[in-house]
Amino acid sequence: MHPGYQLACAMWAMAVLSLALVALRLYTRVRIVKFIGAEDYMYACTGIFFLLFASFIQVSVHYGLGQNFWQLKIDDTADAIFWTYVANSFAITGNAMAKLSMGLFLLRVVQVRWHKIALWTAVIITTATSIALTIMLWNQTTPRKASWDPLRTPGTWNIRIQPLSVGLGVWSSACDFFFAIFPWLFIQSLPMSQREKVMLAGGMSLGVIAGACGITRTVVLSRLDVFNYTLNFVPYFAWAGAEIAVAMVCVGIPTLRPLYLKTREFANAYSNQTRSNASHLPRYTTYKRQSARPPRPLRDSGFSHARTDSNISRPPVAHPKARDDSLDEILSEYHNQHAGVIWVKNEVRIQEDVAEWPLRN
Template identity: 45%
Template sequence: MLAGKGIRAIAVMWAMTAISFILVPLRLYTRIYIVKALGVDDHVFNLAWVFLLLYTIFMTISGYYGFGQSITTLEMDMAVKAIYNEMIGQTFAVLGMAIAKISLGIFLLRIVVKQWHRISIWISMVSLAIVSVMTAILFWIQKLPSESIYDPRVPGRLVVKVTPFSILLGSWCAAVDFYFALLPWIFIWKLNMKFKEKMSIAISLSLGFIACVCGIIRTVDLGGLNSSNYTLDTVDLIIWSAVELAVTLICVGIPTVRPLYRVIVHGSNLEDSEGGYVKHNNSDKSSHVHMQNMAKGNTAFRAKDEGTTELYISRNNHSDEEVLVGQNNRTKRGIRVREEVRVETNY
């Protein structure tokens, strides 16, 4: 039965799982019915939440066998089952955190302008995935046979110390959180939009700073992995791992549900408004685009880059942010500047 610190840990984990789940249906509704641009990042986001759920479930099972209590007060069979289920839960946490951050990376790939932005995001995602998978594997083969890791009655030999890799993973997760939170402040200022809109979008995309702080705290608590009193000394690590994963999901989910917020609060309806997006090559210094049928009240902004101009067109109070989020829908709705549109280059 749950006892000791296990009660607090499991309660926090289920609370984090429930809070982060709120964003799952809200995000799906927003992307399917409001923005109409369901993408890969949405499926990756949902997968990350499933991993958080599995993490919580296995830690609850571990708590039933004694997680959160001193290992000296547990029967050997109970302690073995507690550690075994805790290790399974930690594996889901390690992979889930990487998946959640990859979801944000894929989302950022849809709205960044510069080529080096895309390259840096891909490097961050791929490297984080490699470190996460490597740490998860080493976690289970640090001793052979693997049963000797969680059952002291089974003789085994040490293959590799997993703590340095866990510290590397924790540090890299925090670094990726920091970079993904900082990146919007770099490219958002190139958009020709109101300062209030820039700040609103940049802040919503930069909530990952909170996950970065959680990741730093979790990394500090990694010392519990080497403790002989594993079921008790890893409580803080387990809690902060769940908090970091949940906060990452919340930070990733909030920017994508802002269009739904605008519909509810401001009454803007994307069904009645159309947005478009176009990219055209800027082979020289500047370009001038002639567009026809631009209704009064339409807004447009450009994000200029080396050799490329990103042109976003918004109609009927369609927010710039909603256009950013819904770029993948550009082939279905709204104004799109195609090849037949006259493009002149002036110097």
């Protein structure tokens, strides 16, 4: 399998992961939190842009991305480079939108003024540089077609896009590290347990992985030989896609906390119900031989003993208060209060006796 096919498979796998996170986040916000903010729309758009990025990478691979530039047909080289431009446009924009989603999410949480100023500064600079780089990508030469079809279209190069891309990569990585470290500044003020604070901040801090991917992408880009574009640019697109996918994971995981809590609550309720159903014991009525003397009344038993002809104690017809306790609690309570005695609940006839074996779950 040549590098182009490997790149396409990796991008599609990341696209599926990203869209799954988008679906889970939207479900959480719509059905559980019942609130959708600007950061959620931005996150959904990032997933769509990543899907388009993977699709156009697939088209470019079809025309020759991943193969030697000088062994392809001229038409194929032009088409392969053109569709990488389209894919790279969505990669640049999608990367910025992932950071915007994180920035808007943090802006909804923070309260300190300088925190908001720092976040807005990062958001505005990221947006401006991404838009500027996308515009310059399509205006490197005059005419424009000369940048993706250099063998048949003579032209003049106006912009050296590679150094600008390296600069944007450095800033992008710095933003990833900033968004990863920033939550630790205010997480202590949130009304939740220390364990949940560490989990939430730790999930946001996964952005350092996205920053590492951004650094790798920047280093790879700075060392590329553009004269064999279709072959040498495969690692760049791989790391560009990885940076976006990791950023989406880092942004998406903290917002899924309500879904996790609801799932855990449902699982606990189901587990308790299953355990309660499994712990229902058969009803036993214990008898003993008739004795000459009447049975001794129990102290603080809570039941009224009425003598009958059969010498069997009978509980009152109407109980003063119905209990909703679980079977485990009832058995534990009565075991502590009346050790050695078994009372059978909800039976018409009930008899006391010294238990020869403990009735436990």
